[in-house]
Amino acid sequence: MNIRKIVTYVEVTTAEGGRPVDPAARIAVVAAVIDNPWAGQGFVQDLGPGIDATASDLGKLLAPEVLEALGEPAEAYGKAAIVGLDGEVEHGSALIHTLKFGNHFREAANATTLLPAVEKRGGVGAVFDIPLKHITDATIRSHHQTVEMRVADAPHPDEIVIALAAASRGRPQQRLADLSTEQ
Template structure:
């Protein structure tokens, strides 16, 4: 795995809807910009060797960093893969949609739910939204949220941006009734 850089973003929302949020709602993102292991090879039928070589080390690298940046237990989490223009969306999916990657984050966060994801292809500076859901119960509406991310110089055409996000709480000022109230 060839890492060009790691970017950490921490967002704190101190007011929402004209009201103070106390404590501030905190969301953290850690994004690794890596060389696409399948770049320049044309269509690769078997992605498994690249998955075996990269997915677990990548998850082990960034999962603890996003939780450290959050500075609190994660209540919601999500993941993203953005593929440079010389790659396929499947390249990003191959790395993030495997337990070899996701279980590092699940274990570190004490999570039991599926890790929501987004994947797309785009040029350097493309904006992507990481979806987040509750770490143990995906039906908890208050924790369904997103964080918008943009890295000005990534991904290069032969790179991938692989990102994890965690929130210390649900949406600021959330007030929707629980899903269980709808019948």
């Protein structure tokens, strides 16, 4: 795995809707810009060797970094991949939609739910919205939120941006009823 850079983004919301947010809502994202392990190979039928060579190491690297950047326990989380224009969306999906990648984050965050994800192909500076959900109960509406991020000079055509995101709480000032009230 060749990493060109790691970018960390932290957002702290102290007011929402004209009212204070107490405690402040924190969201952290850590993104790694890596060489696409399938770049220059044409169509690759078996993505397994690239997954085996990359996904676990990437998850092991990013999971503690995003939790450290968050600075408090995570209550919501998500993941993302943006594949450079010479790659396929499937290349990003192959790296983030495997337990070899996601289990590192689940274990570090004491989570049990599947990580919500977004993946797409894009050029340098492509924006991605990372969906977040509660770490142990994906039906908790207050924690359904999104964080926007981009890496200004990535992905190059032969790169992939892989990101993990974590939130310290649900949406500030959330006031939707629990899903159970509609069942």
